[in-house]
Amino acid sequence: MIDLIFNSGTLAMADALLQGGLQGLIVSLVLVLFTLIGLNFSKKFSEANEEFINANPTTISNKIILQISGVILFLAVTVFWIASFASVPDVAEYLGWFAVIQSVLTTVFVAALLYAIVAIYFQPDRANLKEDKSSSVAEDMIGLSSFALKIPLVLSSFISTALMTLGAFYLIVAFVQNALMSIDSNGEFFYFEASGANVLTGVSYFLSGAFAPFIFYLLFLIFFPVYNYLLAILHIPKIGK
Amino acid sequence: METVLNKINSAIDYGISLMEALCSFCLDKLTLLFKHAFAWSVVIGAIMLLLLGLIGDPYGFDYY
Numbered sequence: 001m002i003d004l005i006f007n008s009g010t011l012a013m014a015d016a017l018l019q020g021g022l023q024g025l026i027v028s029l030v031l032v033l034f035t036l037i038g039l040n041f042s043k044k045f046s047e048a049n050e051e052f053i054n055a056n057p058t059t060i061s062n063k064i065i066l067q068i069s070g071v072i073l074f075l076a077v078t079v080f081w082i083a084s085f086a087s088v089p090d091v092a093e094y095l096g097w098f099a100v101i102q103s104v105l106t107t108v109f110v111a112a113l114l115y116a117i118v119a120i121y122f123q124p125d126r127a128n129l130k131e132d133k134s135s136s137v138a139e140d141m142i143g144l145s146s147f148a149l150k151i152p153l154v155l156s157s158f159i160s161t162a163l164m165t166l167g168a169f170y171l172i173v174a175f176v177q178n179a180l181m182s183i184d185s186n187g188e189f190f191y192f193e194a195s196g197a198n199v200l201t202g203v204s205y206f207l208s209g210a211f212a213p214f215i216f217y218l219l220f221l222i223f224f225p226v227y228n229y230l231l232a233i234l235h236i237p238k239i240g241k
Numbered sequence: 242m243e244t245v246l247n248k249i250n251s252a253i254d255y256g257i258s259l260m261e262a263l264c265s266f267c268l269d270k271l272t273l274l275f276k277h278a279f280a281w282s283v284v285i286g287a288i289m290l291l292l293l294g295l296i297g298d299p300y301g302f303d304y305y
Contacts, residue, residue, distance in 0.1 A: 017290075017293060017297075019297050021295075021297065024293070024296075025294045026294075027294055028291045028293065028294025029291070031290050032287045032291065035283070035286070035290075070261070070264070071257055071260060074260045074263075074264065112267045113267075113271065115267040115268075116264065116268035116271045116272075117268075118264045119264035119267065119268040120268075121264075122260075122261040122264055157275075158268075158271070161279045161282065162271070164282040164283060164286060165275070167286055168285045168286035171285075171286055171290060171293065172285065174293060175289045175292055175293050178297070179296065182296055199293060202289070203290070206290070
């Protein structure tokens, strides 16, 4: 239901934006204003996210599980970009050269981004997950399961900028497509079916990037206390020893 | 035979260390790039939004 409302809202917003003229200008001004507000929030929350990570250390008895997870994720990312490049001939045949350039640039960027995120699995210290030989199995479990929550927090500014860059790229592509179609009004040389989808994707990434650190903060705040309670229970037998 | 297995293990370990190095390289370089690209992304994205709002879609909006 929420998904339906969100999708309808986003579609309605993109529809209003692409009407052009005064209506389109007003919608775009509102979106820019939202982005700037999001960035203001995010700047403040980025510092709070760093403090959260420093204040919530977790332990693991051996880092090998993270290293193996990193290798598996590395291989998955490699399969992703190889599969994307393998589909380039089909994209060229059905969607044209413009879509090929867009697809290749997006794939390279996203692959580099995913490799960068996988790097945290090889350097868990960045997420304040320390190796401690005295860590119990339960503490290991908490350390591992909370790691997924810590990654977005550690990389909040990084992911935010990445999403905004990707969003700006999609908006440039959509603008170029629309500008070319406006010039060639008969649709003789330029007709891009996906320009609406590019606007929608670009706006979604751009706004998500602007609010990302704030959203990651909230997610951590809601879900991490569960691990704090579990760690507190595990520390009870150690009191007084 | 054990020597062969040891060599294979060493090769796999070397592969894993290369993976680690590549991932760290991507993280370091992208972090550096994003430091410079952040303001540009915001400005370019905002300008594109305004321009898209002004010119609209010449064929009407179609998600597909």
